[in-house]
Amino acid sequence: MAKPIKTTLPPGMAVPVHIGVIMDGNGRWAKKRGMPRKVGHREGAKNFRAITRYAKALGVKYITFYAFSTENWKRPQDEVDAIMELFEKYLDEVRDFIEENIRVRFIGDRSMLSETLQKKMKSVEEDSLDFDSMTLVLAINYGGRDDICHSVKNIVQMAIDGKIKADDVTEDMIEQNLYTEEIPAADLIIRPSGEQRLSNFLIWQSAYAEFYYTNILWPDFRGKDLEDAIIAFNERNRRYGGV
Ligand code: FPP
Secondary structure (H helix, E strand, C coil), X not given: CCCCCCCCCCCCCCCCCEEEEECCCHHHHHHHCCCCHHHHHHHHHHHHHHHHHHHHHHCCCEEEEEXXXXXXXXXXXXXXXXXXXXXXXXXXXXXXXXHCCEEEEEXXXXXXXXXXXXXXXXXXXXXXXXXXXXXXXXXXXXXXXXXXXXXXXXXXXXXXXXXXXXXXXXXXXXXXXXXXXXXXXXXXXEECCXXXXXXXXXXXXCCCCEXXXXXXXXXXXXXHHHHHHHHHHHHCCCCCCCC
């Protein structure tokens, strides 16, 4: 069991229910040290575990990590292989989260992943189904546009089956058919490493999210940086289109 975490968030801060994290900057982190990009991903993966634990200690209920996008297949094969190996390794280790009462879920199109990986994903999801201290969501082969496409396909099938008509389609229905069904919308999206874009992450789910950017590269992003993002979140005035 990992040692307890001492958080330092000032009292009275609202903790976002759902935080999304784009783990960017692994490649640059490695390059700065004259090492191959995959070393950056290895450090990034270690950090994903540390930040998951920190988020739980802060009382975050849902945290989604963008681990591999539908576009990431375009990377050199050895880099893709290295990332897939890390998934396998961490899917075994993620079982430790079970001891910590953390539910694990995956979003994205699994059909392109290896059978071993798909089996491990399924079994981790099943074994952690009843855990409720926090939900850890891993976006693997995930794309926001693909997510919406996936929802539309389900809905069209319901129409073909004669269960619904065009007028029955609502925002709720689209939402319920996304990979994130039953996961609340994102409140805060964090992107380290200096880029300021969403890159096809949770595009539907972050319609009213606050965005937090920092120049820190993902492997160097610490619990204190997560707290800084939450402090910035508390300074925003969320109006949801009102005044
Ligand atoms: C973006 O940094 C990072 C990725 C595309 C991969 C993220 C994957 C991991 C951290 C490894 C495994 C994760 C888990 C959950 C076990 P980049 O390579 O685009 O960095 P750069 O912009 O500096 O090149």
